[in-house]
Amino acid sequence: MTPRRTIADREDVLGAIMLAPSLAYVILLVGVPFAFAILLSFSDATAGSLHFGWAGLRNYAAILGDPIFLRALRNSAIVTIGSQVLVVMLATAAAQVLRATFRGKRFARFVLLLPWAVPVSLAAIAWTWIFDSTFSVINWTLKAAGLMHGWLYWLGDPALALLAIIIVQAWRIFPFATVIVLAGLASIPQEIVEAAIVDGAGFWRRLFQVELPLLLPVVAVAVLFGVVYTATDLGVVYILTGGGPANTTHVLPTLAFQRGILGADLGQGAAIAVFLLPFLIVVAVAMLRLARHTEVGAR
Amino acid sequence: MAGIEIRNLRKHFGDLQAVDGVNLSIRDGEFLVLLGSSGSGKTTLLRMIAGLERPTSGEIYIGDQRVDGDVPPRARGIAMVFQSYALYPHRTVFQNIAFPLEASRVPRKQIDEKVRWAAELFSITRYLDRYPRQLSGGERQRVALCRALVRDPKVFLLDEPLANLDAKLRNTARDDLKRFQRQIQTTTVYVTHDQVEAMGLGDRIVVMEHGKVRQIGTPQEVYEDPVDTFVATFVGQPPMNLLETRDPSLPARTLLGFRPEHFLPRSVFGPTEDTRTFRFAVRRVEYLGSDRYVYGSVVETGTAPAEVTIIAKLPATIALPIPEGETHEFAVPRRALRYFDADTGLKRTP
Numbered sequence: 001m002t003p004r005r006t007i008a009d010r011e012d013v014l015g016a017i018m019l020a021p022s023l024a025y026v027i028l029l030v031g032v033p034f035a036f037a038i039l040l041s042f043s044d045a046t047a048g049s050l051h052f053g054w055a056g057l058r059n060y061a062a063i064l065g066d067p068i069f070l071r072a073l074r075n076s077a078i079v080t081i082g083s084q085v086l087v088v089m090l091a092t093a094a095a096q097v098l099r100a101t102f103r104g105k106r107f108a109r110f111v112l113l114l115p116w117a118v119p120v121s122l123a124a125i126a127w128t129w130i131f132d133s134t135f136s137v138i139n140w141t142l143k144a145a146g147l148m149h150g151w152l153y154w155l156g157d158p159a160l161a162l163l164a165i166i167i168v169q170a171w172r173i174f175p176f177a178t179v180i181v182l183a184g185l186a187s188i189p190q191e192i193v194e195a196a197i198v199d200g201a202g203f204w205r206r207l208f209q210v211e212l213p214l215l216l217p218v219v220a221v222a223v224l225f226g227v228v229y230t231a232t233d234l235g236v237v238y239i240l241t242g243g244g245p246a247n248t249t250h251v252l253p254t255l256a257f258q259r260g261i262l263g264a265d266l267g268q269g270a271a272i273a274v275f276l277l278p279f280l281i282v283v284a285v286a287m288l289r290l291a292r293h294t295e296v297g298a299r
Numbered sequence: 300m301a302g303i304e305i306r307n308l309r310k311h312f313g314d315l316q317a318v319d320g321v322n323l324s325i326r327d328g329e330f331l332v333l334l335g336s337s338g339s340g341k342t343t344l345l346r347m348i349a350g351l352e353r354p355t356s357g358e359i360y361i362g363d364q365r366v367d368g369d370v371p372p373r374a375r376g377i378a379m380v381f382q383s384y385a386l387y388p389h390r391t392v393f394q395n396i397a398f399p400l401e402a403s404r405v406p407r408k409q410i411d412e413k414v415r416w417a418a419e420l421f422s423i424t425r426y427l428d429r430y431p432r433q434l435s436g437g438e439r440q441r442v443a444l445c446r447a448l449v450r451d452p453k454v455f456l457l458d459e460p461l462a463n464l465d466a467k468l469r470n471t472a473r474d475d476l477k478r479f480q481r482q483i484q485t486t487t488v489y490v491t492h493d494q495v496e497a498m499g500l501g502d503r504i505v506v507m508e509h510g511k512v513r514q515i516g517t518p519q520e521v522y523e524d525p526v527d528t529f530v531a532t533f534v535g536q537p538p539m540n541l542l543e544t545r546d547p548s549l550p551a552r553t554l555l556g557f558r559p560e561h562f563l564p565r566s567v568f569g570p571t572e573d574t575r576t577f578r579f580a581v582r583r584v585e586y587l588g589s590d591r592y593v594y595g596s597v598v599e600t601g602t603a604p605a606e607v608t609i610i611a612k613l614p615a616t617i618a619l620p621i622p623e624g625e626t627h628e629f630a631v632p633r634r635a636l637r638y639f640d641a642d643t644g645l646k647r648t649p
Contacts, residue, residue: 189383189385191381191382191383191385192385192386192387192388194351194379194381194385195379195381195385195386195387196387196398197351197371197372197373198349198350198351198372198373198377198378198379199373199398199399199402199446199450200372200373200399200402200403200450201373201398201402202373202402205401205402209398210387213389214388214389
């Protein structure tokens with residue numbers, strides 16, 4: 001019997017076969033709707049009608065002249081940047097703590113990861129209770145500790161509502177970022193840390209002059225993920241404030257949903273949703289370049 | 300400048316006794332080498348001196364200061380060079396060397412002077428603006444030494460600093476290191492598993508095994524007069540030959556020890572020289588250029604050849620042909636013979 005070449009010997013064919021399912025998934029469920037959204041943003045299509053007329057840049061012109069859109073754009077930027085700054089600080093601190101050896105460390109790591117595992121909608125509902133105008137535990141705690149007089153209407157005041165959204169977004173991304181930073185810390189050679197100790201560097205000097213610079217590429221990746229997750233998230237804002245009070249806390253995804261689906265103006269909704277894309281691409285490219293440039297000693 | 304005094308030092312990791320009761324007195328300005336295989340406890344001992352590891356019990360003094368307790372590494376007056384050099388990859392050579400000075404808040408101007416002085420000393424001035432990854436292994440090693448030097452340490456601790464260099468570079472690096480240490484005359488503790496490094500560098504060598512010190516002595520003492528069979532076979536390449544003999548003039552269970560370079564054809568020695576002769580069944584001859592290694596076993600009259608492989612190292616100056624598979628007359632000068640107890644392994648006086 002002559003040994004025959006089976007499919008397992010043909011790496012080109014095998015590769016194509018194994019790649020096909022994921023490729024099909026991405027094209028059908030991500031690529032097609034995406035292309036369709038871009039197309040819609042140049043149309044005057046509405047929900048409930050099959051009419052499809054070319055609108056050119058009219059949708060974009062409309063939203064750019066709309067103060068609610070501009071506010072949502074600003075909110076998106078504030079929420080994304082604010083939550084990521086918070087995340088980087090918290091994740092770096094938490095990673096330092098979780099790196100140390102102490103009793104119950106495994107349990108602490110498990111608890112830390114929970115927010116990541118909880119469905120966003122469920123968590124957001126829990127947070128609406130925490131920020132409740134009457135029963136807010138935050139207010140109660142601050143009052144009981146004697147730190148606050150008066151009362152904070154978390155979701156009723158535009159500035160506080162935005163802060164609440166930032167807190168929830170940070171809370172959601174923070175475990176993931178911590179795990180990434182922990183992995184980054186573990187990849188710093190022990191000898192380098194010990195060299196810094198012997199060289200006389202204390203904790204802060206080691207953190208800021210040795211560990212953080214070496215962590216930068218890893219942190220950049222964590223931030224990149226965080227930015228994309230936060231900037232494109234609909235659930236948190238939708239459940240927490242619904243864009244209110246008086247459309248002051250909309251971010252682009254919630255506004256797109258309100259205009260495009262609830263308001264049935266598919267064209268404008270698509271334009272709002274797609275508007276974010278160029279920014280996210282710029283952020284992604286910038287982050288990846290940063291990560292590459294700061295890779296150990298490269299210049 | 301300071302010596303180091305170590306008293307009854309122990310370090311246990313769980314059940315493992317990494318360092319098991321070490322006493323050591325290192326003189327001011329001495330170059331001391333800790334020699335041992337991996338797991339002998341030599342690195343743990345060094346790390347305890349550095350303050351990176353806390354002893355389970357025992358005392359360490361650097362100069363007059365007792366440091367085994369809570370004295371952090373930076374307060375011990377030590378500088379350490381790691382096997383991987385542990386340079387900061389995101390900092391230039393200049394910034395690497397300046398780091399310990401910045402950490403002790405030396406003024407900018409002084410840092411600049413000091414770094415340039417050290418870089419000059421190791422001729423790496425033209426690399427000051429480069430990053431570690433742009434340097435060769437030898438250059439990195441010199442940067443690591445520079446970084447250690449600028450702190451003006453009382454004690455240098457070196458953890459296998461030559462292990463990552465290729466063999467050719469290692470010779471010159473060893474020479475540089477020794478010259479440099481002679482010049483600055485700072486007490487140095489050097490960890491290595493390489494006995495050639497140990498012999499070449501050390502004023503004294505500490506041979507360690509299983510967390511215990513087996514022998515302390517000058518390279519010559521350790522090589523020529525090993526205290527037990529472990530040191531005899533650990534130091535020297537090829538190791539000392541150990542042969543159990545049925546010589547009636549010696550106590551029972553005595554091992555004869557002799558270095559391969561002393562085990563030569565009988566005809567090489569003069570007729571008046573006091574030697575002990577062996578019948579040597581040659582199995583194989585290895586030609587190594589400057590030497591010939593002759594492998595075989597010693598045949599004693601009336602018995603089958605012993606199973607222990609004996610090695611003779613013949614310098615190229617001995618041109619005598621030695622056919623394989625034949626038995627030859629070999630001899631060892633009596634002054635080069637050593638005796639060990641076969642049961643305890645300890646040295647025995649005949």
